[in-house]
Amino acid sequence: MENDNIYIPYQMKIEKVTVEAPFVKTFRLRFVNEEEGKQFSFKAGQFGEYTAFGEGESTFCIASSPTREGYIECTFRQAGRVTSALASLDVGDTVGFRGPYGNVFPIEEWYGKSLLFIAGGIALPPMRCVIWNCLDLRDKFKDITILYGAKCEDDLVYKEELEEWKNRPDVNLVVTVDPGGESPAWTGEIGFVPTILDKIAPKSENTIAIVCGPPIMIKYTFPVLEKYGFGDTSVFTTLENRMKCGFGKCGRCNIGKVFVCKDGPVFTLEQMKALPQEF
């Protein structure tokens, strides 16, 4: 980061490209300047602004865990100008990165508790950082359950990780696809995420739930959690909004007086319920 100009990005080289799902890719990025890389740190939950030089910046969470040093990862879906430009890049190309921005999942507060991760579709990336982080500190937590669903099998991201998590005896992984999204060989669950959550009948005692997904999934998931006794301060989510600067100046990501880039993107359900209806 040159001098004190907060708008200048770090330069990153793409080390690895993984095609997760149709139009969804993960980049593993390493700092071009190793010194900067060594001094860089972040915590699970934070995001960055990623530059496709010539096109602009796009906002994605940092999808890797701070426990894994030397690189950061981001996962994005090709949807517009900048993401299309990023999607056309390959190993060895340069991407800009500004960050880390935003608040963090308060992982230390969860030590000694059970964790229930619930994610849908392209919303697994913002959770993957905190899932990895917690799995890398596995003995600090009691039970860990991961419930992940997508529209169809093809849309499931992090297929490698899902295998890894499935094979861990200390993780209860439940994967589901929407009815109709399964292939004949599918052995996982079939049903919308909130439905499967109900089926799992999660225990809320001493448990933290972390939820991320499309608005429709969130809408039907929260009542299920409530049904099983999860309090509003035991449920966490991560929100997104249109962002540009990432540090609370450009004025566009606010929901009421709350800046998603500064006071978020991580919020408890209690905080979310206090937000005015403009997101």
Place this chain on the structure above:
Amino acid sequence: METEKRSLSKASLATLIEQLNGNGAVVIGPQKKDNLVVFEPLHTLAEMTDEYIATTQSPKDVAFPKIERLFNYHVTQFFVDQEAPVKNYPEVVLIGARPCDAAGFDSLTAIFTWDTKDTLYMERLALTTLIGMSCSSHDANCFCTSVNGHPGSTHGSDILLTRMGKGDFIAEIVTEKGKALYDKYAGLFGPDSGEDKTKYLTEVPVKFDVAETVKKATGMFEHPIWLEQSLRCIGCGACAYVCPTCACFDIQDESAGSNGHRVRCWDSCGFGLFTLHTSGHNPREVQSQRWRQRVLHKFSYMPDRLSLVGCVGCGRCSRACPVDMNLSEHMVSIAEA
């Protein structure tokens, strides 16, 4: 520091402007341009006009220009060469900003320096000396006194001039920066004439109690008043762009081949595109939601987060608005709702 009073004759002001120019400062002052009065580089006092309540645009672009280059880049096959812009910001002396304009910089500074520091803004502001001009008249759009301002307020000015009728000026040296300029040109200033500036100031009636209105507005998120007030709003950015406290911006990459640069440019929460997600979802789909954002940002969120009201009552938004959205009128109806 304690404000010091001096006097400045018209002739001396003329000399000051010439000498400032001669010493390499960029002097900016209000000038007539067809039907408008605009802040432009000023070379002589003769170019300056005093026939204005407020200029059309605020002087915020001395520190927050409509386009600011953030950095340049050059893309090759193997790397990207980034280069911070060469910062040769000029030394600026802004003459003729009204007390509301001077106070406007508070809001910008609060936004650009809270948490992370926008050094581009800070450095430009640091190089700007503000010689304000108090107000001997006002119009129906002014409401500085409703938002903690005053036609003779020294707040935000480094030196405040008050014109005594059509003649010479009372000069108040307000800040260290003002003192530094005064010290350099002390010969042009005379001693305190003993005149009281109050008799040369206009009186701006208070239209609403800002503290009460802020409290009221904060509880009105779901109120039908936003639709009522914004029916005639056509969603342009005129109000935001002429406003001395509006700081919302966009960041854009502009490139030609392998060379390019990133700029920060003015943006407005009134535009439909402002909060549009790539998915097509827009949290503020209709104009009434965007109008609500404009008002609450200035009169609720900023007071809450930055402890100041994001409005100085200059009335420019109302004057510039093509459809006569009158902010003080709207604030009064919020206060009375």
Place this chain on the structure above:
Amino acid sequence: MDDIRKKAKELLESHAVDVVIGYGEGTAGKVRAIFPRKAEDAEKLIFDGRCEQNLAVYLLKHEIKHMGKKAIVATTPVMRSILQVASEYQLTQDEVLVLGVSPEGKYVEIADFAAMEAYLKTQDFGIPAKDKAILDKLEGMTLEGRWDFWLEQLSPCFKCYACRASCPMCYCTRCFVEVNAPQWIPIAANELGNVEWHLLRAMHLAGRCINCGECGRACPLEIPTHLLTFKGVEDVKEDFNVVAGTSASMDSLLSSYKADDKETFIR
């Protein structure tokens, strides 16, 4: 004016319309658009020489468009705007009831679009003399002279888009400047980008502009943007003998081809 107020009151009382779009008193002698929905608010409607704003822009504004049936106080430019956007399938006859106003300020009863077309045939709506004088002067300049003129006029522009927002014909939900793939013109208000914006907008209005001059009036920096679109109006009349806003069933000029179109300008 009393006739209009009376008519508006009747329409609101009988629920024949849900909202009346008209003019009312504004700040310190200015006039502003008002939207009475209750019969007693019809009293606030005014009409005099100050009433210039082209109110047709509100017919397509989302929150007003969806209020139900609308009546609108319509001077000649407003009527022409209505016909133009109707010819572009943006408005249907049953959405709007026109309360016509003659140039002398008298109420003109307009039953439907056909009646409006017939009324407009009796009206004069050329380009105002003072604007014509400037256009003629510009026409007499060299190409370089005109370019320098517009570069200077447009350099203060800060892309607030008041010109676009005030124009009834600029109803695109995604204007070309809001398309970023590709980014047709820069977002930032630099000199060249400003010229690109205004020229391209004038091009998009060719054959559609009804010379109300609202864009020029709306500009907070008093840039005469209307001169560019007015020039389009002149050129379109000369090259294609088309006058926009005269019929609800006109073909769109630039997207229709007629066998007898002049091609003298193709060199």
